[in-house]
Amino acid sequence: MQFETIIGLEVHAQLLTESKMFCRCSAGYASADPNTHVCPVCLGLPGALPVINHGAVQATIMTGLALTCSIPEYSKFDRKNYIYPDLMKGYQISQYDLPLCGGGVLPLVIDGKRKDIGITRVHLEEDTARLVHRTANGETYSLVDVNRSGVPLMEIVSEPDMRSPEEARAYLMALRQILRYIGVSTANMEEGAFRCDANVSQRTLDGSVIGPKVEIKNMNSFRSVERALAFEVERQRKALRDGEALVQETRGWVEDQGITVSQRTKEFAHDYRYFPEPDLPPLVLDRAEVDGIQSRMAELPTARRDRFIEQYGLNEREAELLTVEREVADFFEVTVDGDSDRAREASNWITGEIFALMRDSGLELEDVKISPEQIRELIELVGEDTINNRTAKEVLVAVHETGKSPREIVEERGLAQVSDEAQLLAVVRSVVDEHPDAVTDYQNGKKAAIGFLIGQVMRQMRGTANPGVARSLLEQTLAERVTS
Amino acid sequence: MSDKKLSLEEVDHVAMLARLGLEPDEREMMREQLSSILDHISLLQSVDTSAIPPTAQVITLQNQMRADDVHDSLSLDEVMKNAPDSEDGMFKVRAVLE
Numbered sequence: 001m002q003f004e005t006i007i008g009l010e011v012h013a014q015l016l017t018e019s020k021m022f023c024r025c026s027a028g029y030a031s032a033d034p035n036t037h038v039c040p041v042c043l044g045l046p047g048a049l050p051v052i053n054h055g056a057v058q059a060t061i062m063t064g065l066a067l068t069c070s071i072p073e074y075s076k077f078d079r080k081n082y083i084y085p086d087l088m089k090g091y092q093i094s095q096y097d098l099p100l101c102g103g104g105v106l107p108l109v110i111d112g113k114r115k116d117i118g119i120t121r122v123h124l125e126e127d128t129a130r131l132v133h134r135t136a137n138g139e140t141y142s143l144v145d146v147n148r149s150g151v152p153l154m155e156i157v158s159e160p161d162m163r164s165p166e167e168a169r170a171y172l173m174a175l176r177q178i179l180r181y182i183g184v185s186t187a188n189m190e191e192g193a194f195r196c197d198a199n200v201s202q203r204t205l206d207g208s209v210i211g212p213k214v215e216i217k218n219m220n221s222f223r224s225v226e227r228a229l230a231f232e233v234e235r236q237r238k239a240l241r242d243g244e245a246l247v248q249e250t251r252g253w254v255e256d257q258g259i260t261v262s263q264r265t266k267e268f269a270h271d272y273r274y275f276p277e278p279d280l281p282p283l284v285l286d287r288a289e290v291d292g293i294q295s296r297m298a299e300l301p302t303a304r305r306d307r308f309i310e311q312y313g314l315n316e317r318e319a320e321l322l323t324v325e326r327e328v329a330d331f332f333e334v335t336v337d338g339d340s341d342r343a344r345e346a347s348n349w350i351t352g353e354i355f356a357l358m359r360d361s362g363l364e365l366e367d368v369k370i371s372p373e374q375i376r377e378l379i380e381l382v383g384e385d386t387i388n389n390r391t392a393k394e395v396l397v398a399v400h401e402t403g404k405s406p407r408e409i410v411e412e413r414g415l416a417q418v419s420d421e422a423q424l425l426a427v428v429r430s431v432v433d434e435h436p437d438a439v440t441d442y443q444n445g446k447k448a449a450i451g452f453l454i455g456q457v458m459r460q461m462r463g464t465a466n467p468g469v470a471r472s473l474l475e476q477t478l479a480e481r482v483t484s
Numbered sequence: 485m486s487d488k489k490l491s492l493e494e495v496d497h498v499a500m501l502a503r504l505g506l507e508p509d510e511r512e513m514m515r516e517q518l519s520s521i522l523d524h525i526s527l528l529q530s531v532d533t534s535a536i537p538p539t540a541q542v543i544t545l546q547n548q549m550r551a552d553d554v555h556d557s558l559s560l561d562e563v564m565k566n567a568p569d570s571e572d573g574m575f576k577v578r579a580v581l582e
Contacts, residue, residue, distance in 0.1 A: 017552050024555035034573040035563050043563065055552025076540055083503055085577050131580060134571075143574035146563075271501060276540035284546045 001209065001241060003202045005233050007168050008160035011175060012153050013185040014127060014193040015059045020150035021126040022050030022093065029147035030191065042150035044088030049279050052077075056152035057100065057283065059184040060124045062293050063154060064101025066178050066300055067119045071290050075100045076282040077124075080272045085142065086128040088149055096274040099123035100283075106158070106178075107302070108170050117171050118159030127151040154185070160199065165229035169222055172196060174301075181326045182298050189221055196225055202236045211236055212248035216260055219253045228253035232260050304329055312336065312343035321351045327365045334372035335379075345379045353396050369400050377406045386410065387417050391463050419466040421473065424457070427465070428473045431456045432481065442478055450474055489519040 020027050023041035040048035064071055078096035101122035108115045129149040131142050156175065162168045176187040176194060187194040196219055202211040216232055219225045232251070239246045251260040299307070301323050308319040308329075323329045328350065335346040354375075357368060378396060381387045387395065387410055398409045410416055418424060431453055432439055441449040450471070457470045495515045499506050506514060560573055569576040 019552050019554045024550075024553065025557045026554045033560075035560055035575075036573075037557050038563055039557050043558075052549045053552050054549040057549065081501075083501075085580050132574065133579065140579040142577050142580045143571055144577060145574050271497070273501070278541075281543065281545035281548050282541055283549075 002205045003237050003240070004205055005163055005165075006160045006201045006203060007162035007165075007229060008199045009158045009162070009168060009171060010197045010199075011156045011158075011172070012195045012197075013063075013156065013179055013187055015056050015152040015154055016183065016185055017053055017055045017059065017152050019053055019055075021053050021056055021124070021152040022150055023048075025150065027151045029151065032147055034143075034145035035147060037147045038149070042088065043146055044090070044149075050093060050277075052280060052283070053152060056124060056154075058289075058293055059152070060100045060122060060154050061285070061290060062182055062297050063156070063179065063184055064104065064122045065290070065294050065297060066182050067101070067104035067106055067122065067156070069104030069119055069122055070102035071100070071285060072098065072102055073285055073287075074098060074282060075285065077277040077280045078274045079277050080125075080274055082272060084128075085144055086131050086149075088129060088146060092125060092128065093277055093280070094125035094155075094274075095123035098282075106171065106174055108167070108174055110167060110170055115161075115167070117161045117167075120157040120159055122154060122156050125153050125155060127153040160201075165226045165233065168198060168229055169226045172222055172225060177301050177324070181301055198225065198229060198232075200229060200232050200236070202233070202240055209240060211240055212246050214246075214248065214260075215250045217250060217252050217263065218255075220255070224253060224255055227258060228260060231258060235260065298326065301326075301329075308332075312340055312347070314343065314347055318347050318351055321355075322347060325365065331365060331372050335375045337372075337376060342376070342379060345382075346375065349375050349378065349396075353393055357397070357400060369403050370396065374399050374406055381406055381410060385417055385419060385466060387415055388463070388465075388467055390458070391415050391417065394463070415462075415464055417466045418461060418464050419469050421469065424461075424465060424470055425473050425477070427457050427460050428470065428477050431460065432474070432477055439478065439481060443481075450478070490515050490522070 015027075017027050019025065020037075020042055023039050025037045025039050025042055026032070027037075029037050041050055061071055075095065076098050077093050079091040080094045080096070081091040083090055099121045101119075103121070104119035106117045106119055108117060127148050127150065130145045130147070132145065133140070133142050135141075158171065162171055176189075179185040179187040179194070185193055189195070198216045198219070199213050200216060201213045203209065214232060214236065216228050219228050231253075236246060238244075250263045252263045253260050305316075305319045305323040308314050308322060309316060312319075314322070321328075322332045331354075332346055332350055335350065336343050354365070354368060354370065357363070357370075358365065361368075375396075378392050378399075381395075382389055382392050391410075392406075395406050395409050395415065398404070398413075399406055402409065404412075435453060435456060438449045438452050442453070453474055454467065454470055457465050457474070458467070461470075492511055492515060495506070495511050495518065498518070499511075499514070564570050564573075564575075567575050
């Protein structure tokens with residue numbers, strides 16, 4: 001049997017608002033002591049009334065616009081009822097049938113080919129409290145920290161358009177990139193600001209067998225999503241081939257064992273008994289507001305990549321590298337500072353030396369102590385022949401280590417390039433005298449030997465020799481030696 | 485309107501959702517009482533609503549939103565005031581594992 005994998009993803013992303021979804025407690029709970037960002041509303045105390053955070057609504061609409069979703073005029077909140085200790089009110093305020101954003105699309109590029117993944121909807125809800133499980137004196141119990149309760153949470157539901165774990169991963173990466181670009185979420189998966197549940201099923205290519213849909217939870221990194229889905233695809237295919245019964249269920253990914261296990265607790269499905277939230281009047285969106293959000297939205301990664309190619313003459317690979325993170329793209333454009341002639345050099349410096357520095361030191365761009373202005377200064381120093389490229393790379397590292405400007409470092413360390421012919425000629429002559437073998441090689445037609453000799457000149461000059469001048473002086477000297 | 489009674493399974497399901505444990509005789513009693521409540525409410529079905537658009541709200545308010553700014557939260561003492569049990573600033577509850 002030839003199977004095809006069907007994957008749909010549900011992503012929950014915490015929004016980067018100042019305050020919570022329905023109260024004015026701070027939404028920044030990461031480093032807060034337990035239960036210090038709570039009030040009667042997020043504690044779910046009787047009689048406390050929620051009020052909608054306008055900023056969270058705007059961030060959700062911006063996300064919808066970034067995913068080319070329809071933005072309906074009318075939207076409302078609903079109660080999703082279930083009893084669990086992480087849910088203070090006994091219900092979660094969410095959106096059921098009238099979400100803020102309707103259908104849209106997220107275009108991916110997979111193996112060089114464009115593939116559109118449909119977006120079903122984007123809606124807004126509130127996060128739940130955090131549970132801590134402990135055992136002491138043989139007693140197992142749970143502790144509740146309500147800080148996270150009520151943090152704005154956006155749910156982005158995809159169509160079942162993905163056909164492999166790799167596509168699912170590509171979708172998540174692209175979605176995360178967009179959320180970070182438009183600044184609505186940190187989309188940090190390890191910190192729980194970006195969570196993913198997956199629906200996976202199998203069907204035969206001729207449609208004769210359609211396996212049940214299995215929901216996978218507990219995947220805490222992009223890698224674990226891909227691994228969990230790959231495991232699940234194999235598990236389902238094997239069961240279908242062997243004629244075993246597959247059931248529609250929820251399964252949890254167990255990272256250290258690399259398997260999914262059934263999480264089915266009871267036979268009954270969840271019965272959420274959604275109904276319109278009586279404490280929150282509906283939203284009727286003003287077209288002008290939606291247009292305003294659209295106009296404030298940052299340029300999206302694909303558009304920016306295309307513009308980099310067009311405007312700065314970069315190739316596709318460079319443009320891609322420079323636009324993966326918005327911070328890098330911003331850094332590049334500040335470096336270029338409107339002068340397209342500088343773009344080539346700026347791109348080389350950033351994708352070459354800066355990326356290497358980040359890779360070697362494990363730092364993010366924001367932690368690299370080199371500013372776009374300093375890169376510009378380096379490009380100028382090379383352009384005006386004050387230093388050569390090789391020295392410039394050393395200067396770059398020194399800038400990062402000392403925080404001093406490139407010019408300061410060049411001056412302090414005497415790194416300015418020497419173009420003075422008299423000074424260089426003395427060095428060239430001594431190198432030629434010291435390496436008769438290389439001279440003979442050169443004169444016997446091995447022109448590559450001049451590279452070695454230039455290297456020796458550089459060595460004596462501690463890298464400060466102007467390579468162009470050094471080369472022509474060498475050629476001149478070697479020619480003189482032949483005739484003499 | 486309708487004399488159709490709830491099934492005992494439906495009673496059990498509702499009891500489960502409400503986290504209520506019912507004795508056998510209570511199941512039957514709840515079945516009677518819930519059925520008669522539903523019968524009473526279903527009177528509304530007889531109203532002709534063909535000319536009335538569906539709505540989720542009976543009030544005319546809309547777009548009640550606030551700016552995204554932060555106010556002070558409660559002190560931990562206030563938060564824990566009515567908690568039966570706590571540990572390390574957190575509410576202590578029976579073990580929950582899904």
